[in-house]
Amino acid sequence: MGFDIDVGSCTECKRCMIACSLAKSGSVRMQSARIEIVPNWPEVPEIRVCRFEDCEGHPCVDVCPVTAITESEGMVLIDAEACIGCSACVRVCPYHAIRMDDGKAWKCDLCGGDPACVKECVTEALKHREVGA
Amino acid sequence: MTSSMFDRMLRIDLGAQRAELWDVPERVRAYIGGMGTGVRILYDEVDPTIDPLASANKIVLTVGPLTGTAAPMHAQSCIVTKSPLSGTILNSYAGGFLGPEIKFCGLDGIIFEGAAEAWSILLIDDDQVRFESATPILGATTEAAEAYVKETYGADYRTLSIGPAGENAVAMAGAFSETRAFGRGGAGAVFGSKRIKAIGVRGTHAVTPADPARFSELVAQNMDALRAARAEEFGLVGIFSQFGTGGGMPLVNGRGALPTMNHTYGSFEGAETIDGPYYESNFYTRRIACFGCPIHCGRVHKFNSMEGNELWGRGPEYETMFSFGSNLLNNDPQLLAEANRLTEHYGVDSLTTGVTIAWALEMAEAGKLDAPGLELKFGSPEAVLGLLELICKREGIGDLLANGPRHAALELGNDSLPSAMQVKNSGFAAWMPRRMKGTGLAYATSNRGACHKRAPIGAEIAGAMDMESYEGKAAVLIENQNVVNAIFTLISCRFHEFVTDHEQYPEFIAAATGQRVSWEELRTLGERIWNLEKLFNLKAGLTRADDMLPGKCFEPVLGKTSQSSVMEAEKFEAMLDEYYSLRGWDSEGVPTAEKLEALGIADDAR
Numbered sequence: 050m051g052f053d054i055d056v057g058s059c060t061e062c063k064r065c066m067i068a069c070s071l072a073k074s075g076s077v078r079m080q081s082a083r084i085e086i087v088p089n090w091p092e093v094p095e096i097r098v099c100r101f102e103d104c105e106g107h108p109c110v111d112v113c114p115v116t117a118i119t120e121s122e123g124m125v126l127i128d129a130e131a132c133i134g135c136s137a138c139v140r141v142c143p144y145h146a147i148r149m150d151d152g153k154a155w156k157c158d159l160c161g162g163d164p165a166c167v168k169e170c171v172t173e174a175l176k177h178r179e180v181g182a
Numbered sequence: 183m184t185s186s187m188f189d190r191m192l193r194i195d196l197g198a199q200r201a202e203l204w205d206v207p208e209r210v211r212a213y214i215g216g217m218g219t220g221v222r223i224l225y226d227e228v229d230p231t232i233d234p235l236a237s238a239n240k241i242v243l244t245v246g247p248l249t250g251t252a253a254p255m256h257a258q259s260c261i262v263t264k265s266p267l268s269g270t271i272l273n274s275y276a277g278g279f280l281g282p283e284i285k286f287c288g289l290d291g292i293i294f295e296g297a298a299e300a301w302s303i304l305l306i307d308d309d310q311v312r313f314e315s316a317t318p319i320l321g322a323t324t325e326a327a328e329a330y331v332k333e334t335y336g337a338d339y340r341t342l343s344i345g346p347a348g349e350n351a352v353a354m355a356g357a358f359s360e361t362r363a364f365g366r367g368g369a370g371a372v373f374g375s376k377r378i379k380a381i382g383v384r385g386t387h388a389v390t391p392a393d394p395a396r397f398s399e400l401v402a403q404n405m406d407a408l409r410a411a412r413a414e415e416f417g418l419v420g421i422f423s424q425f426g427t428g429g430g431m432p433l434v435n436g437r438g439a440l441p442t443m444n445h446t447y448g449s450f451e452g453a454e455t456i457d458g459p460y461y462e463s464n465f466y467t468r469r470i471a472c473f474g475c476p477i478h479c480g481r482v483h484k485f486n487s488m489e490g491n492e493l494w495g496r497g498p499e500y501e502t503m504f505s506f507g508s509n510l511l512n513n514d515p516q517l518l519a520e521a522n523r524l525t526e527h528y529g530v531d532s533l534t535t536g537v538t539i540a541w542a543l544e545m546a547e548a549g550k551l552d553a554p555g556l557e558l559k560f561g562s563p564e565a566v567l568g569l570l571e572l573i574c575k576r577e578g579i580g581d582l583l584a585n586g587p588r589h590a591a592l593e594l595g596n597d598s599l600p601s602a603m604q605v606k607n608s609g610f611a612a613w614m615p616r617r618m619k620g621t622g623l624a625y626a627t628s629n630r631g632a633c634h635k636r637a638p639i640g641a642e643i644a645g646a647m648d649m650e651s652y653e654g655k656a657a658v659l660i661e662n663q664n665v666v667n668a669i670f671t672l673i674s675c676r677f678h679e680f681v682t683d684h685e686q687y688p689e690f691i692a693a694a695t696g697q698r699v700s701w702e703e704l705r706t707l708g709e710r711i712w713n714l715e716k717l718f719n720l721k722a723g724l725t726r727a728d729d730m731l732p733g734k735c736f737e738p739v740l741g742k743t744s745q746s747s748v749m750e751a752e753k754f755e756a757m758l759d760e761y762y763s764l765r766g767w768d769s770e771g772v773p774t775a776e777k778l779e780a781l782g783i784a785d786d787a788r
Contacts, residue, residue, distance in 0.1 A: 057468075058469075060470050060471035060475075060478040060480075061470055061471060062471035062472070062473065062474055062475050062476065063473055064254075064474050067252050068252070071252060071398070075394060076388035076389060077250055077251055077252060077388065077389045078286070078386070078388035079286065080386060081388070090360075091468075091494040091496075169405075171412065171476040172469070172478070
């Protein structure tokens, strides 16, 4: 599972971040979003989110000193309880998809297979890629 | 109970370099937010007779109950201050990301008081304020100031900056926030008078509505309506989504309501090379949106400057396609894009600046004005770009023009005032009053001068009302003004109201903050705000004579579609009388005691 991203269609509206933040924290707070639109003005922005299927070797899994990051069913998950906040995974992620907030590392968990962000993206810059698609 | 409003604002004493949190009192909270709280605060705290550029003026920068929530099309923040352009109370708006970031600071607004002793950059992190020297960026463009703040202090700051025009007290200087601008009314000059060159805002708070479940339902319904409107190929919002605000230009031109050559003609043959669809098909285009907006009417284009350099430009927006396009007889999309970029570069409102240039060109062609070394002719790139630069630098005749069209004409004399297409020194927008009589009345009666945001444009241009008729326009306009003021307390984008049932606004407020207010009460609040602004302006010395259109409006328009359209003076005066009467004002435009009593603001008249 993962995302198909067409960054040229991104309008930088951040509805994906709003939806993610709401889904994960119940409030709108940009630091709580697990997807990030990073402007690269005036060029197209960078969309930072886990690209599991495109990511070679999943370095975050190996770098975690406490095995808080595991692979399962086509995605990588962080166990917040186990995370010690060392941010090694943040540094190693080639897609800059892991963010630190409140002393813990956070990343997209694809909302268990039905990502909230994708539904909000009216220009379809962000699409959900099904397993093996 | 949670609320999407924090009921506190940050007051920054610029002279003392001190900030304190201010608990917003019930008296102000009753005005919801945005324009409402801004007007209430300015009215309570600023003497209407002051010089707008004196340190006694304040800048009230507000957000509303839906700012920073998932509600779409609520990205704007509002500046209320006394305008150096019009001498009236001003409300001016910018979209983008500044408004939500203010909310994420845990604030409903920021009040800037006094003036800094030295040019400063303000960094606001939640409720903490830091002053830094602006010396390294004095004279910098708005983009350079923005880049400096992000590079020096952190890329995650959302910024507001002024350019050379704001530093030079150009009356129509704007305050620029990344992709958007507080254009109307000269807020940039007020920041300049306070020696604030740039502001960075960065917040960490969460925004949580009072009733999250109900709020999410409302957002989902609203998003469905917006998705449908977005997909309508020939609907207004659909056109803005496809082509930006310039998508409507062919319609306005076809209706003979596109002001051309300083309002001499009502249509422009060259319009098809400067409108939204033209830019979309002929230039590299990127669509950009404000925070949380699915319509993305913003555009970024690549174009070539007059010197042949490839440049990026944000916009131009429709109003600029008029002010630096048709109204200057300019059909060159590269020249228009460059002029538009320079307005951002120097930090001026493209609307009133273009209107002032149009007046200068007409005066020059009539032999009443000249500029050494510049051939002042309509359509001339040198004239357009040259005057723009002179204005922003206040050099040569630019020093005269930088005071705005009315003040420039009063100073020039020689019967030049009738051709200054302004009301209260604020330039006309891109809609021709002689063709659209209700819009003419809107320009005349607007509290901030020549405003098109509260005008029966939709009804007139789309044909729901006969645009040339005077009948019934006063009543429709009053409804527009009250309704728009009501939604500007939230602060809804002007286009949001095109697709949103009015009854949804009170529901949104209730779910966001728990405040119970009916649509009827909200609309009355809009009327109350309108009257409060009027009281401010009366105290500032404005009279019925300031609610008057310039002389050229009472002469026939030339051009094919618009041939011989004219505003008849007697009918205009009758329309104005009717407007005052329906407003509950006397024949001089002074609100009656009964009206103020009914609105609960009788004490404010004293």
